[in-house]
Amino acid sequence: xxxxxxxxxxxxxxxxxxxxxxxxxxxxxxxxxxxxxxxxxxxxxxxxxxxxxxxxxxxxxxxxxxxxxxxxxxxxxxxxxxxxxxxxxxxxxxxxxxxx
Numbered sequence: 001x002x003x004x005x006x007x008x009x010x011x012x013x014x015x016x017x018x019x020x021x022x023x024x025x026x027x028x029x030x031x032x033x034x035x036x037x038x039x040x041x042x043x044x045x046x047x048x049x050x051x052x053x054x055x056x057x058x059x060x061x062x063x064x065x066x067x068x069x070x071x072x073x074x075x076x077x078x079x080x081x082x083x084x085x086x087x088x089x090x091x092x093x094x095x096x097x098x099x100x
Contacts, residue, residue, distance in 0.1 A: 001021045001022070001023065001076060001077075002021065002022050002023070002024060002030045002074050002076070002077075002078050002079075002080060003019050003020070003021055003022075003078070003079045003080070004019065004020050004021075004022055004030065004031075004034055004079075004080045004081070004082065005018065005019050005079065005080070005081040005082065006018055006019065006020060006082060007082055007083060007084055009084060010041060010044055010082065010084070013038055013040040013041040013044060014034075014038045014041055015038070020034060020037075020038075022034050022037070024074060025073060025074060026070060026071050026072060026073060026074060027058065027060065027065060027070050027071075027072045027074060027080065028070025028071065029074075030074060030080060031045060031046075031052070031070070044056075045082075052070070054085075055084055055085040056082060056083075056084060056085075057082075057083040057084070057085060058080060058081070058082060058083070059080070059081040059083060060072065060074075060078060060079070060080055060081075061078055061079055
């Protein structure tokens with residue numbers, strides 16, 4: 001069994017769970033099992049062609065998996081963490097930080 005840590009923004013699509021045990025011999029199989037069990041999560045992880053969305057980052061046992069290699073082998077006890085990218089940044093130089 002492989003544990004996948006679900007980030008807060010995706011938990012509503014996984015019945016509020018923080019971590020889910022899944023099956024699979026590779027990262028791709030584990031993510032497919034997750035999406036099969038929680039279909040509402042599918043469009044947040046994969047595009048229409050079935051590819052992992054570019055803003056979804058994965059860490060396996062604390063090490064970033066990138067560029068995405070769905071064929072990476074998994075072993076019982078592995079932990080996969082999904083980390084969505086966050087957009088944003090600092091205001092332009094000289095711009096006020098807050099209105100007013």
